[in-house]
Amino acid sequence: MTERDRGVRRCDAKLPFGAPVIESAVLDGDVPKDVIAEWSGADHLNDGELPATPKRLTGRTAEEDARGTDTSERCGWRRPGASASPTRRTDVREYPIDDEALVYDPQTQVLYHLNETAFAIWRRCDGRRIEELASGLTEEYDVNPETALDHVSTVVEILETGGLFAPEATNVVRV
């Protein structure tokens, strides 16, 4: 079975944290978690064949994951660097256009384009926990909770990497 057949496309990009992650899973909400875990071994992605032994992104055992109280940690696919309770920096400028927005960071002079969903996540970044952000997303959009949590984690991490959140709110989840 090829990776495409399983709904996961090849991608072995590395985030700044160095851990290989399945970024494609972020963008494909129907991918089951076990597939995500299986495909976390980036060295297996080149030939399109599944690895014999599934690897987990968190480095935890299945038992440790099962004991976790945090849904995303239990699932084992929380982005390692995503802030738990992101809060928007007050000096970041926001320009809504229809349902989307441009966000400009005057410190770094970087302009961000957030599509509708990313903007919905950004708007809610007022200190709420990631799980709450995901929950808000599922209330408004037709998306399953796991996908929402995964997407929220990734968006938060991207924005956090860009320095758009207030530092005192940063609470990096150690996994």
Added chain:
Amino acid sequence: MSSGSETTAPNDPGRFVRCRIGEFSVALRSDLKQVVDDFAAIYPRERSDTAAEGQAIQIEVRRSGRSRIGRPLYRVYADGEEVGGWQRGNGVFPLVEWGINLRIIARRSEYLQFHAASMAFQGNGAIFAGDSGRGKSTLAALLMTRGWQYLCDEFALVDCSTLKLHAFPKALCIKAGSYAIVRRLGLPFARRRDYIKQSKGRVGYVNPRDVGPDAVAEPTAIRYVMFPTYAGGTTPRLGPISRAEAAIGLFRCCFNRHAIGDDTLPIIQRLVSGASCFRLEVGEPHATGTLLEATLNTSPRGVEAHAARPGTMTTGPHARREHTPSLTTRREMLRVGAKLAYVAPSVLTLSAHQVFAAASDPSGICSTAKHTGQLCETDTDCCSRQCAIGICK
């Protein structure tokens, strides 16, 4: 700034010409008579001896040494600042043109200026924004022959307060690769001479007023923002993009955002809010014109419907938007407990150094993955550099 060997003969009738191109006065002095002659020939109707000297953009061409084989070389100065130098005769005129452009960028901060062709169709302004090589000038030439009015092939000058598009009706600069198209369109080149532009190679010039007395538009409201590309195909394609995408694309193409400062983004925000925004793949000239006119003749609502017709984009990032409900509908849906269709989040970044970067996409981002948040189909370098969501190799 000038070397000892440089000489200029101020206001020597054979080496001095003054023109008024739209609202912009230009005074050209040149040690190279050919440049003055060409300038006067390309802008015969624009010659003006009454233009205020103090307000005119001062362009000087100074002789500056010789090449190793003994040919004279020239430097070009705009308002005293060197634009470029050590050019042989046929490379000077494009530098003069660019010197004028640079001074407009530097002087005219009442306009937000974009790297774009600007045209008007039935009184509605259209911006065709993008880097060099997108076919802006050729597209402008094509549209002029179809009755569109010309504003500029290099600038979109947007009045910061009224948001109207103003004309800088300079001669269209046509690359050698488009000579045949322009000749087929029946447009006359102003001089039967090739000039060498450093970035484009051989170029020729077409004065818009040679097309007709009404070829140049008055200040006009902006109704359309487009990002043309030329892929070499024959079938043109036109697809709506979101206004936010258009905004980031315009920001990237903005010449003078440092002069405008913090007001740049609010102005762009207002500008796109009143416009329909598209990505255009230019195809066969007349098919492109027909597609544009058919689409723009429809209402904004009709534009989306038109996207389902042959020749327009029906798949990819834009297909989903056709079904995006209006804000009122969305609120109503949420009120009654219905859920909105979900689109994966997408975050694109544009850093300062990417502005004017020669990227292949109007918004300066990877052109393959991005807007929909879909995975990139190709492992292009473009993606890895610029796709903020970090999914591309």
